[in-house]
Amino acid sequence: MTGLRRSPAAEAVVVGTAPPFDPELGAALAALGDASRERLTPENLTAQRERDAASRPRPTAAELRADGRFAVEELSVPGAEGSPDVTLVYARPADATGILPVLYYMHGGGMMMGNAWSVLPKILRDWSAPLGLAVVSVEYRLAPETPYPGPLDDCHAGLRWTVGHADELGIDGERLIIGGKSAGGGLAAALTLLNRDRGGPMPIGQLLQCPMLDDRLDTPSARQMSGVGLWDRSSTAVAWQAYLGDRYGLPDLPPYAAPARATDLSGLPPAYIDVGSAETFRDENVAYAHAIWCAGGDAELHVWPGAFHGFDSVAPAAALTREARHARTRWLGRVLARSRRG
Incomplete structure (x- = not known):
């Protein structure tokens, strides 16, 4: 594929066949049939967007309120200079009192799909309610219509507004x-x-x-998992090309465009990173955690055995999904407990 490069280090690694899927996850993937094998291309992007929207219908604010269990508000806030306003979806447990910590969240979708609303039901159920956590979900503009730095600018502008208006939102910036x-x-x-x-x-x-951290697509797992699972190297290449536009393939790409390009990961807050052993992002995620440790930072890394990209959405009741969900919740709880004032 045009634009894919291999580093000398990657060439030195002997890459075998793809790791096996966890049996329970593999069965869930097989049940998807042909849909699990279709790869993203520029030509089928419109159809993929329609399919994604149908599979993850956007809930209304009333639906997110879940019979009054959550307070939900859609906000329109100023974007970066010269950019349109940014939509934020703000939610918190309705019975929570006082100033709450906040999770500022960006949805997935390869930079080209997804929305700020569809991710919220699980976040509110798994994290907001049990942890007393407010959530702000960002509706950033999508590529290729808006390439880098537009989506990141939207997230940055929304974050600055959120922290700047913490008092009126009832959150602790x-x-x-x-x-x-x-x-x-x-x-x-x-x-x-x-x-x-x-x-x-x-x-x-x-x-x-x-x-999704590395635009170079030259890790062993990126090559090993080609054609395997829901999302592979070819789909990732389409996503990076759409997001980076004319910058795709440049040797001096800034780390804000592709974080794996960062050479200095010092001074960062604790990170939780999880990934499947049977997915294309495995090695870039492991390398990012390793770089944080080398810089003297704190990273908790989980590589879920036999898991493919998006396994927890495809098989929400699987044992491995439950374990991953609990691990994320425990990490959030520890981080919040350490930060508690008084």
């Missing part, structure tokens, strides 16, 4: 966690780097679920 999944995890990592370097709001933690 100093107990902020930045998080995201897949492409949203990459945005979360990039936003954390950007805040460090620009002196912006610094989170107490970064929650990176199978983040």
Whole structure:
């Protein structure tokens, strides 16, 4: 494929066949049939968007309120200079009192799909309610219509507004966690780097679920998992090309565009990184955690055995999904407990 490169280090690694799927997850994947084998291309993007929207219908604010269990509000806030306003979806447990910590979250979808609403039911159920956590989900503009840095600018502008209006939102801007999944995890990592370097709001933690970090696509897992699972190297290449536009393939790409390009990961908040052993992002995620440790930082890394990209959405009741969900919740609880005032 045009634009794919291999580093000397990657060439030196002997890459075998793909790791086996966890039996329970493999059965769930097989049940998807042909849909699990279709790869993203520029030509089928419109159809893929329609299929994604149908499989993850966007809930209304009334549905997210879940019979009054949550307070939910859609906000329109100023974007970056010269950019349109950014939509934020703000939610918190309706019975929570006082100032709450906040999770600032970016949805997945390869930078080209997804929305700020569809991710919220699980976040509210798994994290907001049990942890007393407010959530702000960002509706960033999508590629290829809006390439880098537009989506990151939207996330940055929304974050600055959220922290600047913490008092009226009833949140603690100093107990902020930045998080995201897949492409949203990459945005979360990039936003954390950007805040460090620009002196912006610094989170107490970064929650990176199978983040999309490396545009170079030359890791052993990227090659090993080609054609395997829901999302592979070819789909990732389409996503990076759409997101980076004319910058795709440049040797001096900034780390805010692709966090794996960062050479300095010092001074970052604790990170939670999880990924499957049988997915294309495995090695770039492991390398990112390793780089944080080498810089003297704190990273909790989970590589779920036999898991493919998006396994927890495909098989929500699987044992491995339950274990992964509990591990994320425990990490969030520990980070929040350490940050508690008084």
